[in-house]
Amino acid sequence: MEKTMESVKLMVKTGRFFANCDGNYDENERRLLDGFASSIEILADISDEQKNEVLATLGENPTLDQLIEETKNLMERSNPRERKRMLDVFDQFIRMTIASDHRIERVELSCYMEWRRRLGLTE
Numbered sequence: 001m002e003k004t005m006e007s008v009k010l011m012v013k014t015g016r017f018f019a020n021c022d023g024n025y026d027e028n029e030r031r032l033l034d035g036f037a038s039s040i041e042i043l044a045d046i047s048d049e050q051k052n053e054v055l056a057t058l059g060e061n062p063t064l065d066q067l068i069e070e071t072k073n074l075m076e077r078s079n080p081r082e083r084k085r086m087l088d089v090f091d092q093f094i095r096m097t098i099a100s101d102h103r104i105e106r107v108e109l110s111c112y113m114e115w116r117r118r119l120g121l122t123e
Contacts, residue, residue, distance in 0.1 A: 005050055006074060007086060012037050012057040014067050014090060015097045021064075021111045026101035033058060033097070064111055068118050075119075087119060 012033060019029035040046060040054050062070075071090065075083045094115065098108045116122055 003074070003077065005046070005053070008040055009054055009057045010067070010070050010074060011090060011093055012054060013060050013062050014071075015093055016058060016060060017062050017064065017067055018094050018097045018108060018111065019100075020061070022105040022107050024101070028100045028102070029097060032100045036093075064114060068115060071119060087121060091116070091121065 015029075015033045015036065019025055019033060037054050037058055038051075040051055046054075071087075075086065078086060094112055098104055098112060
């Protein structure tokens with residue numbers, strides 16, 4: 001359960017970074033992230049305190065370096081199959097977040113490609 005909560009909080013922080021990396025935290029991006037964070041109890045049986053911890057991550061403003069470091073730390077504690085699955089989910093969530101405001105800025109694409117490269121997802 002601890003790794004699940006850590007994964008969810010990291011996903012919210014990652015979404016928040018990519019929603020705001022272009023300097024415009026759009027209402028569609030905000031709704032997407034709020035909805036994801038608010039519906040966390042669907043993934044696991046969590047306490048109100050744990051849900052509030054997830055919601056609190058919406059207010060954080062991590063750097064790309066911090067996100068990559070946290071992601072690598074989480075991946076190190078996962079088996080290869082879990083790592084692939086987690087990275088695929090994070091990757092899809094980032095793409096969905098970036099696209100949610102109906103425009104993709106150069107800085108978003110640049111940060112996304114850097115995230116992929118540094119996590120070994122380049123083809």
